[in-house]
Amino acid sequence: MSANPTSCKVVLAANIAKKLQAEVADGLAKLDRKPHLVGFLANKDPAARMYADWTGKTCIDNGFAFTLRECEREELEEAIRDANADDTVDGILVYYPVFNSSRDRTIQYIVDMHKDVEGLSPKLINNMYQNIRFLDPPHNTQKSILPCTPLAMIKILEYLNIYNTILDYGKRLWGRRITVINRSEVVGRPLAALLANDGAEVYSVDVTGVQRFSRGQGLRNQQHVVEEKPDMTMEDCLAISDVVISGVPGDKFKVPVDKIRDGAVCINFSSEKNFTPAVKEHASIYVPAVGKVTIMILLRNLLVCTAMARYFRSLTPSQLSALKSLETPSNTSNHPIASEENTSTPPIDSMLSSSILPERIDKTNVETLLNETADELKRMVQNNPDVDAKPAEAIERAGTVEETVSTAKAAA
Incomplete structure (x- = not known):
């Protein structure tokens, strides 16, 4: 991937989201009622509050029903169980963090898998890592939901033609080197796994160091493997990567853009600006935010959950x-x-x-x-x-x- 480093194209998430929004509208038109998403806010995080307000507005603007339920964090588990049992609730969204990472994981286990629009339930995560497409084999009518932000990143890369559609599925990122700066269990790590399973050589970077996700030389493995790379630094990864994706929370972190390979594609999924304006001197394409794509993926997942509920109600x-x-x-x-x-x-x-x-x-x-x-x-x-x-x-x-x-x- 080479480009004149002075000809960087800035691509806005709103433009990428338009096709997804049309798909969501088509799906919604086939239903006889509005799908109902319930969001749970059990923290005092201003960013979570902002996201909750934005989620509600987007749902309503696109024809969905939304209810924000606020509670103390000690009451959250019971509130989620009530929503699990409520047939008027089609999807559940929890605004994290609530406690710490391990206890928040327990909350993810409580959310009914069939209402989990975030795709964080154990079964859904298990399916994602093992590349299992459906929840109901062998008749395969119910898709296994993927986490919103990782799937949004896949859709963005498809839009930018990073995926090579000439190649078979599972190989369409073959030959691509991608650095993901974030290894959270909600976004960074799943994203690295998804990209590697599609054929990319992925360098996952966080404060503990570098890991490489890949399917081996010649894509010989059906699923990705993870290798520790103790001798590599973030700068080493940036220098060889075709795509750089960053999602580090906090305004103090900045990607050293002078180390980025000229012509690379750079994508920021943090709520903060991980890239300085100088990124345009090196990148061929820069996507400064992904939120509008992520929210469309969430609405698509909500449609899937609604269809899933109908299907289960039809069974004996x-x-x-x-x-x-x-x-x-x-x-x-x-x-x-x-x-x-x-x-x-x-x-x-x-x-x-x-x-x-x-x-x-x-x-x-x-x-x-x-x-x-x-x-x-x-x-x-x-x-x-x-x-x-x-x-x-x-x-x-x-x-x-x-x-x-x-x-x-x-x-x-």
Whole structure:
């Protein structure tokens, strides 16, 4: 990626968000009522208050219903459980931080996965790291939600043509080196994993040092691996990166723009300005903020949650019980983030493929298939050479029951 360093193009998030906004409007028009998002504010953080106000305004402006529920942080868990059980609530959003990172993680566990517009529930995080597309295999009608900001970054990179659409899914970032300055478990680390799973060589930078996320030479691994790079500095990463993404909170941090490779693409997702104006002397493209893209992703996720709720209400109790039996991550005793390292025994749903579907799908044989024992499902998959991890970008592709069955019949 080379460019005249004096010809930097500034791309605004509002322009990128327009297509997503049109998609959201189309989805909303197909519903008979407004999806209802409930936000929980249990802290005194001015930034959280500002985000809550902005979320509410954006929801209302785009035809969604929004309620902000404020409570003391000790009351938050009970308030979330009440919203989980409330059929008038389609999506739940918690404005973090509330306590500390470990206790906030517990709050993420409490939010009903089917109402989690942020994509932070254990199952959703587990699916993201293992590149699992759907919550309800094998009929694959309910998408697994991705965290808003990491997915927004993917959409921005697609808009900027950083993804090479000539290549197959899972390889479209092959040859790209990307530095992500932030390794939070909400944004930076998931983003690095998603980019690496799509073929990029990602350098993840935080105060503890540098890690490299990649799928190995020639993309030989189906999923990314993480390597510590103790001999590398942030400046080393900047010098070799095609894309630099920064999201460091606080106004004291600035990316050393003089170390950025000329012609690089630079994106800021922090609420602060991580790049000085001098970035335009080196970058070919600069995206100064991403908030308007992120909020559109949140509304898209809310639409998915609303559709998911309708789907579950259509199931019989036995079908619902059978389906939910496959929705528990196999490693719930561990921190969900660590699931990326544990690929030897993926959960059942990551091993299912369309080729094991019956020729005719209806509620009866779906229920029968879902009630198969774990050992039988494993045996079926082990005999299926077509099982493969799905790249992060492919998670966004729609898959209907009819398409899945057609694929299965064609394969047969």
